[in-house]
Amino acid sequence: MAGTKALLTLENFINGKFVPCDSYIDSYDPSTGEVYCRVPNSGKEEIQAAVEAARAAFPGWSARSAQERSQVLHRLADLLEKSLEDLAQAESRDQGKTVTLARTLDIPRAVQNFRFFASSILHHTSECTQMDHAGCLHYTVRAPVGIAGLICPWNLPLYLLTWKLAPAIAAGNTVIAKPSELTSVTAWMMCKLLETAGVPPGVVNIVFGTGPRVGEALVSHPEVPLISFTGSQPTAERITQLSAPHCKKLSLELGGKNPAIIFEDANLEECIPTTVKSSFANQGEICLCTSRIFVQKSIYSEFLKKFVEATRMWKVGIPSDPSASMGALISKAHLEKVRSYIKKARAEGARILCGEGVDKLSLPPRNQAGYFMLPTVITDIKDESCCMKEEIFGPVTCVVPFDNEEEVIQRANSVKYGLAATVWSSNVGRVHRVAKKLQSGLVWTNCWLIRELNLPFGGMKSSGIGREGAKDSYEFFTEIKTITIKH
Ligand SMILES: NC(=O)c1ccc[n+]([C@@H]2O[C@H](COP(=O)([O-])OP(=O)(O)OC[C@H]3O[C@@H](n4cnc5c(N)ncnc54)[C@H](O)[C@@H]3O)[C@@H](O)[C@H]2O)c1
Ligand SMILES: N/C(=C\C=C\C=O)C(=O)O
Numbered sequence: 001m002a003g004t005k006a007l008l009t010l011e012n013f014i015n016g017k018f019v020p021c022d023s024y025i026d027s028y029d030p031s032t033g034e035v036y037c038r039v040p041n042s043g044k045e046e047i048q049a050a051v052e053a054a055r056a057a058f059p060g061w062s063a064r065s066a067q068e069r070s071q072v073l074h075r076l077a078d079l080l081e082k083s084l085e086d087l088a089q090a091e092s093r094d095q096g097k098t099v100t101l102a103r104t105l106d107i108p109r110a111v112q113n114f115r116f117f118a119s120s121i122l123h124h125t126s127e128c129t130q131m132d133h134a135g136c137l138h139y140t141v142r143a144p145v146g147i148a149g150l151i152c153p154w155n156l157p158l159y160l161l162t163w164k165l166a167p168a169i170a171a172g173n174t175v176i177a178k179p180s181e182l183t184s185v186t187a188w189m190m191c192k193l194l195e196t197a198g199v200p201p202g203v204v205n206i207v208f209g210t211g212p213r214v215g216e217a218l219v220s221h222p223e224v225p226l227i228s229f230t231g232s233q234p235t236a237e238r239i240t241q242l243s244a245p246h247c248k249k250l251s252l253e254l255g256g257k258n259p260a261i262i263f264e265d266a267n268l269e270e271c272i273p274t275t276v277k278s279s280f281a282n283q284g285e286i287c288l289c290t291s292r293i294f295v296q297k298s299i300y301s302e303f304l305k306k307f308v309e310a311t312r313m314w315k316v317g318i319p320s321d322p323s324a325s326m327g328a329l330i331s332k333a334h335l336e337k338v339r340s341y342i343k344k345a346r347a348e349g350a351r352i353l354c355g356e357g358v359d360k361l362s363l364p365p366r367n368q369a370g371y372f373m374l375p376t377v378i379t380d381i382k383d384e385s386c387c388m389k390e391e392i393f394g395p396v397t398c399v400v401p402f403d404n405e406e407e408v409i410q411r412a413n414s415v416k417y418g419l420a421a422t423v424w425s426s427n428v429g430r431v432h433r434v435a436k437k438l439q440s441g442l443v444w445t446n447c448w449l450i451r452e453l454n455l456p457f458g459g460m461k462s463s464g465i466g467r468e469g470a471k472d473s474y475e476f477f478t479e480i481k482t483i484t485i486k487h
Contacts, residue, residue: 008037010184012046012208013191015053016201021046025181025210030096030328031319033369037094039184042209047176047217050205054147054174055223057202062144062172066121069170073118076197080190081111087186091158092319094185096328096371097282099320105282110162110186116453117166120470137485142478144172145249149224151215151239153231154180154330155285155393161187164228167473169203176205176224178215180231182330184208211235222246228476229253230287232391233462251466251476253458255391256287256419259412261402261434262303264296266424270446272303276310278422278448279397280375283329284338287463288420288442288449292388293399294408300401304379307399308353314375318367328371329394335371338394341387342376345398350381355395389415405434413439419459422448441467 011018021040029036040046061069080087087110088102097106128139148168152161161179168175179187187206194204207214215235219227219242229239230253243250260275278290295303317324329335342356352358355376363372375395381387388398402408412421421440423431435443441459444450451457456467466476 053202077114113162121170157183263425284395418461419463
């Protein structure tokens with residue numbers, strides 16, 4: 001345990017108050033490898049206190065009109081926006097991403113999440129049918145589920161927490177959220193804004209700590225009927241097991257092994273920079289990142305040469321460097337895991353064209369122990385290799401050739417995941433055809449990560465269960481009831 005003197009110490013946020021914890025976990029600055037923060041190591045007791053607070057707050061919050069709740073969400077969005085720079089600096093320090101990315105993606109999107117659900121909650125309608133022969137009118141009503149359990153990963157901390165929190169409270173639920181123990185700081189900072197925004201005590205409770213300890217206590221609690229989880233597939237399996245005896249409502253947003261399919265008629269001037277970005281943005285630590293690039297044979301050599309050149313321009317730097325495209329990976333353990341895949345690829349006879357073990361990474365002395373690595377491109381690799389099958393979740397991408405449409409669809413679909421894909425071609429008929437056949441919850445053609453928050457977001461196969469978005473999140477965070485009136 002590091003000396004605790006200068007360390008930032010977080011507290012749980014329960015019933016509108018910050019409460020200290022009996023024990024703490026060290027949290028590291030990924031850019032230096034030094035401990036800089038202490039995160040509460042909460043457990044069953046803290047979850048019980050949060051459940052009691054959320055239970056007491058539910059009748060009042062759920063009885064408010066959608067308009068009243070919407071106003072609270074708008075105020076919170078405004079407050080987050082005012083703190084954008086502080087939050088961006090904190091997110092970067094905690095996660096390792098560049099400040100530029102946190103400033104332009106993570107925090108603006110957190111603000112947008114509150115504004116978006118503040119608006120969308122006002123526009124839902126319910127169904128009504130007539131049954132004239134029986135003299136009946138039927139209609140549906142929706143009601144909040146109760147206490148929502150939200151469990152989030154470390155890659156886009158505030159972005160993904162607010163993507164769950166905003167629709168949950170907009171719909172009238174009260175919430176217990178558990179951020180990743182690796183990235184808890186911006187959630188804690190957000191708690192400081194809740195009272196000013198008008199969020200009543202107990203509506204939002206944030207309990208920090210590890211998955212096995214506090215995560216499992218939340219999932220197992222009988223008074224939490226719903227769990228919205230974003231994270232890895234093995235954790236989702238455990239959450240599913242623990243939820244089963246209680247028949248909990250589950251939303252699972254999991255990993256991916258996302259293909260990019262690049263046809264010979266693709267506009268390479270747009271495709272190459274976008275595919276470098278889709279492979280390496282946020283250090284490749286986005287579930288939507290490309291990690292298998294299939295390129296049609298006739299343009300394979302040209303693509304590979306230009307892609308490697310462009311990857312070498314994707315600068316790794318300290319997170320505060322405005323010219324850096326990529327910062328540090330989340331943890332030492334994760335860096336080692338990502339490196340181990342490159343080692344395996346090499347042992348299988350694949351070629352590493354740039355990055356890890358090929359090029360030299362230059363860092364200031366203070367950052368030598370940080371968790372940095374260069375963006376790495378692998379080729380001459382078989383589809384059966386673990387690098388082509390398993391989620392690496394780091395700055396590593398594989399490039400392989402293909403002959404024709406049918407073959408590439410089959411190969412793209414040959415993994416257990418089905419989250420996101422990109423298709424590059426100037427033939428509009430082809431992009432529609434291929435997009436329809438891909439086993440993927442999201443397909444971007446001639447672009448990547450353009451988000452329309454109204455439409456369903458989520459994966460198929462081992463990439464998850466359920467969808468998030470305006471209508472989908474509303475349906476998940478509410479229970480529907482059919483009412484029949486005989487007249
Ligand atoms: N589909 C998406 O929208 C999406 C978005 C971001 C990340 N991800 C996925 O998340 C993974 C990376 O995130 P991670 O390493 O934080 O995932 P993880 O599964 O290790 O952890 C996610 C969260 O679950 C908690 N947790 C761990 N064990 C638990 C348990 N037994 N019970 C309850 N909670 C538990 C963790 O503490 C953390 O808060 C990748 O697989 C990535 O693809 C998916
Ligand atoms: N959920 C979203 C993104 C998930 C990214 C995973 O790392 C979103 O854009 O709504």
